[in-house]
Amino acid sequence: MAIVVQKYGGSSVGTVEKIKMVAQSIIKRKMNGDSLVVVVSAMGDTTDDLIDLAKQVTGNPDKRELDALLSTGEMISSSLLAMALKDLGHDAVSYTAYQIGIRTSGQYGKSLIDDIDESKIKESIDEGKIVIAAGFQGINEEGDITTLGRGGSDTTAVAIAVKLKGICEIYTDVDGIYSVDPRKYVKAKKLSEIDYEEMLELASLGAQVMHSRSVELGQKYGIPIYVGLSNSDIKGTVIREVTNVNMESKPVTGLATSDEDIAVTIQNISNDINVLSNLFEALASRRINIDMISQTSPVDEKVNISFTIPKEDLKECLGIVKNYADKNSINIDEDITKFSIVGIGMKTTSGVAAKMFKLFSGNNILVKMITTSEIRITCAIRQADKLKAINLIAEEFKL
Amino acid sequence: MAIVVQKYGGSSVGTVEKIKMVAQSIIKRKMNGDSLVVVVSAMGDTTDDLIDLAKQVTGNPDKRELDALLSTGEMISSSLLAMALKDLGHDAVSYTAYQIGIRTSGQYGKSLIDDIDESKIKESIDEGKIVIAAGFQGINEEGDITTLGRGGSDTTAVAIAVKLKGICEIYTDVDGIYSVDPRKYVKAKKLSEIDYEEMLELASLGAQVMHSRSVELGQKYGIPIYVGLSNSDIKGTVIREVTNVNMESKPVTGLATSDEDIAVTIQNISNDINVLSNLFEALASRRINIDMISQTSPVDEKVNISFTIPKEDLKECLGIVKNYADKNSINIDEDITKFSIVGIGMKTTSGVAAKMFKLFSGNNILVKMITTSEIRITCAIRQADKLKAINLIAEEFKL
Structure with missing residues (x-):
């Protein structure tokens, strides 16, 4: 019997109906014989609505108080989900960051998780309960409520999985990680797996699927993270350490662009x-x-x-x-698009940069600046060249 | 320098504009040299909206989870009020029940306050901060969030005043306690003071101004409770021990009716x-x-x-x-109106009941049932006779 830590994002619990659907999914999974810990984000636009409310009070909301305010969004969704589960005849219990000792440090609004006291979660699991944990929040040394930054519930889920030595599954409104953003390149391929490093590079380049710190945490403790659609049989992507890098692997895994x-x-x-x-x-x-x-x-x-x-x-x-x-x-x-290709295969495959620059120069794409890391090449190009560049590179590297 | 514990009800903090007005009132009071602890209810209809949300999930929401859900309403209003105060240049800090150790026992939805760890409140007062405490909520022995029942923020405020040996002021949308509900008897007089016992009798008879347990708590520890309008110079009513009961006092202080x-x-x-x-x-x-x-x-x-x-x-x-x-x-x-008169003066004045029954029988008001306490007489009468009875008794006893 495994401990499965699932996380459902704001769009997955955006309405009461969706919360009930999530409850059904959780129960289905529990019926397989697994123990379930579920981390939830705030319902739909709740976090934005609360920020709006604060902004109506003051243009510059106090950061401590803003965190206290925002933390209520996840408390609401977690108690509603626990109610839905109990209504379907399965014992469940919701916990706030206080109740399961999610200790944080650092700044309000972007705190880091130091530790979680997993004893209460384990106790409830042993009692056969489904545990619902409010994501995105923690308690710092002063006893103040802090939040982990946008997407922080991902990190809550991975951190709990680390402490419980469990499996981590992130359910969201996309069906996995793609080599290229499918909105920008319709032929983009979904990856069945991706290395932590690649995911981190892609995330830092504007692929908004995952909270970067959750990937770092997964990498640090070797916890594979599944990312996929909630309430669906479509297979998603597993973020893990990809060790079988050989000559037959693709040198480039993903491509990302940003106009920010x-x-x-x-x-x-x-x-x-x-x-x-x-x-x-x-x-x-x-x-x-x-x-x-x-x-x-x-x-x-x-x-x-x-x-x-x-x-x-x-x-x-x-x-x-x-x-x-x-x-x-x-x-x-101001006419800058950051265009990046990422792949742990670059460590062992040479000539990737040369191939890219040759394609660019042969197609009148001006490269304004370049930076590289061991597994990434980023160019600043003109925004007008973005789509052309995506198509050229995606075709070349079969993304 | 006194410690003043103020409570603002849901209608007083019903909108962002009203929260800002409350912040102004608090600051005005602080400028007098007092230390302020402010207990807030949830904004406007928030509690009802959250109950509706729970009812959409299930017809029979789990009581533990419902309390966790409802507690967010007061967290929202207290953090917004703290932001408003900081925006006006006054240091403030909001605390949840967890943070100031409001310990409760008893059932979910109607828990009783066992104790409050006032150290954190005192510390913040000593630092010159205005303390905002989320009303209505507590933490029980299991570490679960509990609520105190509708109107429970009154009790939170009195309990904090007891622990801090402070002054307690309840601000609401009525300007004080009246001898008769002014909606039922337009000539009703506002009382400048009322005894705890009288207030408790009136509250139990359907006068919804105060949470009964807050009055009991005030009585037990001898804390006078001021009740009045927020943001107004109109004088309200003080609930206290009224000791100067003599022959010249009025035997009847108040009158209440209920059709429930x-x-x-x-x-x-x-x-x-x-x-x-x-x-x-x-x-x-x-x-x-x-x-x-x-x-x-x-x-x-x-x-x-x-x-x-x-x-x-x-x-x-x-x-x-x-x-x-x-x-x-x-x-x-089903044709029952409970008609009650209340007054600690009845302890020393005889013939009140006789006068009441004589008036009723002389005006064809049928008395179906009677109960009495030391300071109260209640009759069950026909609903059609209610207004006539109110007018007769209010005139007779100059209410």
């Missing part, structure tokens, strides 16, 4: 390492997330430097950059 | 004490709340017995009564 960034270029900035490190430290201290960085070779001890930042941070970024460079030497390029 | 009961009469039931006590024990075991009881003198060891019960319990009551009496000997009288 813009590029800032500073011309003729001093090539003094102190100047540059001070600039980037100042940006980091304001939590401006710099992604791609490229720098030209120094001429007269001056360099040109470009980097990308999230669009919404532009104003704050420019305020800082102005302390380091003349206004006239700062250029903004 | 019906009378059950059983004819020719055995006058065996075992039969009657078994009957009433059986009714009590099903939590059927019997109020007025009257019994005729025995004839041939048989008696007629009448008692009133809440209308909604009729079906269950008849199911039990049929085990003790022939179907044809059971009569139901």
Whole structure:
């Protein structure tokens, strides 16, 4: 008998009818002889509605109080699901973060799970109960309610699976992980499995299926994570360590694009390492997330430097950059699509980058910036070239 | 510097605008130099909306889960109020029942407060913070969330005032306690003060202003409770021990009526004490709340017995009564208004009942049943006579 930790996302429990359907799925699974722990997100748009309510009170809601407010969304859905299960004759019990000791640290709104006291969950399982745990929330050292950030219920589920040495299943409104976003490339293929590293790269590139920290946690403790549709027999994708990387494996597993960034270029900035490190430290201290960085070779001890930042941070970024460079030497390029290919096969397959750049140059796709990791290549290209690039690369690497 | 425990009811925090107005009132009060602890109910109809949601899931929601669900209403309003206060530049912190150790026992949905760990509240007060406490909720020995019953936030406020040795103020949508419900008697007078006992009698008779248990708690620990309008300079009513009862005091303080009961009469039931006590024990075991009881003198060891019960319990009551009496000997009288006068002055003033019955008989008001306590006289009369009776008695006793 296995312990199965399932997570149902907000759209899966968006209405009372859907909650009842989820209850049926849970019972079906329990009838197989497994013990069930179920983590739920807030119903549908509840979290956004609560944020709206807070914004009506104040343009700048206190972060501690906002977390306390938002945590109610998952309490509502978890108690309703427990009621639905009991109504169908199966004993169930809902628990808040307090009740099962989900200890967190870090900032409000993006806390990290330090530990979970699994004893109460185990006790309830031993009593034959289906345990429903409110996702997305925790309690910090001060006893305050904190939340884990958008998608944080995924991380709650994986963390519970880690503590219970269980199987983890994430049910959502997509039927698995695709090599390319199917909305952008209709011929995209669903992956039966994907490595943690690949998933993390894809997630960081804007594939919003999973909360990145849940994947990291799964990787750290070796817990495979199934991602698929709720209430469906369609097979989803398993995120796990993929060890059989050989010459026959595909070098590229997935492709992701993002239009959320813009590029800032500073011309003729001093090539003094102190100047540059001070600039980037100042940006980091304001939590401006710099992604791609490229720098030209120094001429007269001056360099040109470009980097990308999230669009919404532009104003704050420019305020800082102005302390380091003349206004006239700062250029903004808003026409940026980050185009990335990911695959653990790149570790053993050479020539992937060359193939990509050759395809781009042969098709008039301008590459503005490049960054790479061991399993990823990212280019900044023009937004107008995005679809062409997706089709070229997806065809080439059979995604 | 006093510690003031204020409670704002659901209508006082029914909208974001109203929450902001409450925040202004709290700050005004704090500027006087007092320390503030504020207990809030759920916004407007939130509790009813949550009950509706549960009823959509199942006709018979699990009581533990229903309490967990309902407790979110007060968490939402308390965090929003704390945000509003912070937005106005005053440090504030919201606490759930868990966080300030509101320990309860008894049944879900109508738990009793056993104790409150006031240390966290005191600590926050010492830090200059306005403390917002979620009303209506507690945590029982099993660590489950429980609720205190409708109006339970009043009891939360008084209990906190008891622990902090503070002043208690209940703000609601009525401007105080009236001798008679002003909707039933337009000339009704507002009382500047009322004794705990009188308030309890009135509350049990259907005056819905206060949660009875909050008044009992105030009485037990000698905490005066102010009841009045929020955001208003209109003076309300103080519930306290009224000691200056003398010949010049009015013998009758208040009058209340209720149409929520019906009378059950059983004819020719055995006058065996075992039969009657078994009957009433059986009714009590099903939590059927019997109020007025009257019994005729025995004839041939048989008696007629009448008692009133809440209308909604009729079906269950008849199911039990049929085990003790022939179907044809059971009569139901649905035309019942319970008419009560209350006053601690009755302890020292005689002839109140005589005056009342004389007025009734002189005006063709049929008295069907009578019960009395030391400070209360209740008659069951016809519903059609209710307004006439209110006017006669209110005029006579200058209510």
